[in-house]
Structures are given as structure tokens and as C-alpha cells.
Amino acid sequence: MVRHERAAAVATLALLQAFVCAVGAYVLASGGLSGATASPPVKAATPTRAPVAIVTSGPVLPPAPEGSLPGKGTLAAQLTRAMGDSALGGNVGAVVVDVSGGATLFASRADIGITPASTTKVVTAVAALTELGPDTKIATRVLQGRPGTLTLVGGGDPTLASPRSARGPGYPRFASLATLASRTAQALKAAGVTAVSLTYDDSLFSGPRTAPGWKPGYIPEGSVAPVTALTIDEGRQDPRNENSPRYADPPRTAAEAFAAQLQRYGVRVGKSIKRAKAAAGAKEVARVESPAVYELVEHMLTESDNDLAEALAHLVAIKEGRPGGFAGASQAVRATLKRLGADAGVVVNDGSGLSTRNRITPAALARLVSLAASPANPHLRAAISGLPIAGFTGTLGHRYAKGEAKAGAGVVRAKTGTLNGVNTLTGLARTADGRLVAFAFMADDVRDPDGAVAALDRLAALVSGCGCS
Secondary structure, eight states, X not given: OHHHHHHHHHHHHHHHHHHHHHHHHHXXXXXXXXXXXXXXXXXXXXXXXXXXXXXXXXXXXXXXOOOOOOOHHHHHHHHHHHHTOGGGBSOEEEEEEETTXXXXXXXXXXXXXXXXXXXXXXXXXXXXXXXXXXXXXXXXXXXXXXXXXXXXXXXXXXTOXXXXXXXXXXXXXXXXXXXXXXXXXXXXXXXXXXXXXXXXXXXXXXXXXXXXXXXTTHHHHTSOOOOOSSOSGGGBSSTTOTTOOBOSOHHHHHHXXXXXXXXXXXXXXXXXXXXXXXXXXXXEEEEEEOOOHHHHXXXXXXXXXXXXXHHHHHHHHHHTTSOSSHHHHHHHHHHXXXXXXXXXXXXXXXXXXXXXXXXXXXXXXXXXXXXXXXXXXXXXXXXXXXXXXXXXXXXXTTSSOSXXXXXXXXXXXXXXXXXXXXXXXXXXXXXXXXXXXXXXXXXXXXXXXXXXXXXXXXXXHHHHXXXXX
């Protein structure tokens, strides 16, 4: 019986996911983001395409009816007892919020700033979807100044894939360096050009390439690359290894790989490849574009992609007219959240959550999740659809398999956070009575990481299993 109910839940989630993606792809406005060197990202023209037939007889799946609110006393008793797990350490905060009405159903140190780790990416997701727009794309371009002189211009897309990338044609489909070289070679040959000199321009991002509060080991151990506007394979030396060390100078590596591809397509490239800003008025020869921002956000949240989070935060800064660095990104993200009325309790120094200086309250995280889940904010939908599904996808794929947490498999959707001494979890669950609630559970004085993860999963499972009425 349990297996049948779990299968039904999974099937329902899959159908809902397909429906949300299909509706989102049609409803959200289309655009593009240019990697121009001296100007902020801008939207590209909407591509022409055949009109989509809309069936107006009703949704594929009717919305689930809202159940009754959980009884605060019963829920509080269950969560308080579970939060007493010694594995969580001495600094634990928690909150459960009704998404529909906004009522706080449970709170314990909910307004105390705690190190969020990768739950910071929820902040970045909401800011990027709001400021950049869900359908904006990031362009990597090749410009020509003087005849025979090319500049490879980075637009801030860390997912640009080299021919060595292990990523196939799955979802999302990332832009390809080989495709960019092929298009460039075609354009050059059509103009009778078979030999060029090459420079590269990574000036869209500025300032330090690492954030305040990053540990020195993050780059060599493969947690993140130096943040630059031009990179391939997220700066990994071995793109087939997620834990590969990162290149010290990603832009130069990308330019050299591009030169090799041009030569493969029959265009000779001069030996000297230098960093230089593209000439004013340089003509675009070719471009490739990333997946839409909503797809990037989904990928960032599901896989907890640090490099993508940092790029999106930097692009938020540029869109706001601020310098494209960590300081500008932090200011721009806060400003974006303030316009949404959701900035209280958020202090960030990066977009990924690797910074040990970040502080976010449980109340702030739950507020952002509720905001993204609200029907009033369809542009934020990817901040929900990208959350890992307990026991099935992303960073929750290997969790919720045993014990009390097993009840949350397939029905909890949440972003994880992990640093040394830090374990956090924020997301959504529907209670046994059918009420959609947002939660955040955070601990940053953890001495038993495995035990803390298990405790957080039990807390979320308790919320999802609560009849409590």
C-alpha cells in the first residue's frame, strides 16, 4: 500500500512538473542577454515562431484543494522534540509558514541570522528571475574590429561547454564552444578570411574573482572556479569530473580552446592570444546563447551549482547598473529583494552560499519560498520547480530513504545547504491535510554532519506528515 501511494505521488509530481514547465514556457516573456563589453545585459528580440494553440477548457490537472491549517500546538510539540537532536548542535533556527495565508505555524529563533550555506541559492534564484527575467539568455559572442582581428567576448555564461564536456543533449541544453567556432568559421570563409588574430574580453565582470568569506581551498578542491565573465565547463580542468580542480585563469583557457576549434574548422589563428577589450563598434560575427534563465535557475537549485549561482548574481548587478563584482552583486540582490518586500534578514556576500560571512534568518528563507510559490508570482516559478524532490532528484536524490524521514520522500521539495559545521534545508511540503507550507530549518554549530542531515530530513518529513488538525 505504501509503495502504491508513493508511486502515485511521484507520478503526480512528474505530471505537475511537466505542466508547470509547459505553461511557463508559453506564458513567460521571451528575451536575451547580451555580453556586450561596455553595456549591461539587454534582452534580445523575441524569436519568430508559429503561434501556439491554447486549449481553454481547463487545466490538465486541477489545482489541489487547500486543506485545513495544522494545529499549532501539535506541530510545535512534534518539531520542538525533533529539534532537540544533539546532532544539530547549539545554534538551530526553524520556521514553518502557511503559503496561502502567510500565518506562522511554528517558529524557533526564526529571526536570528544563521550561516545559510547553499540555501543562499534561493535568494539568488529569486533575484535573478525578478531582475533578469525568466526567458533571458546569456550570449557569448565573437566580434570583429579590424579585418582579420577577432575578439571572443564573455557574457557571463559559465555553462558554455567545450568539446571535452561530458554533458550530452539533455536538459537544459548548454551552449557549445564548438558551435560558436563553427559559426565563426562559416562567416569568415564567406567573407574570404582564412587567417585571424584573436583576443579575448572578460571585462563584463570586475573586481576580485573570489568572494569575502571563501576558504582558500575552494578552487583547488573543485568547489568553485574563479568568477569570470568568460569560461568553459565552469572552469574545470577535467569537465568529466564534477570534483575536478579549476583553472587559475578560466578566460585564457576558454580563448585557447576556442582558437583550437577555429583551427579545426580551417581558420588559422595567430600564436599570440591576449586579453583585450573589444573595440567600440566592432561587428558581431557569431554568437551562442545559454538556456533561458528559468532553466539555469532550475539547474542551479537542483544540482546546487556554485558557478552558475555566482554568474547569475553578477549579472543581476550589471542589470541594475552596478559593477559586475561581488560587492555589486550583494548590493543588487538586496535591492531587488527590497522591492519585493523580502530583504529583511538577508545578508549575503556571494551568490552560492560558500561564503562563511553570509547570514540569513529562517523567516527570510521561508518568506522567499512562499513568495515564489504564490500564484501571484508566475515569473518566480522556477525557484520552486528547481527545488530537489526528496528521495528522487538533485541533492536530495540519495536522502529520505529510511527511518522517519522516509515519509517525506516524493512530497518534500527543498534546497539543501552544507558547509563545515553548517547544515540547512528550506523548501515546501504539503501536509497530510493538504495544506501547502514553506519551511526553513537551519543549524550552524553542527558537530555531527551525518546526524544533522538526518535530523533535518526528519523535521521536513514531520511537517509533510502532519495531520495536526
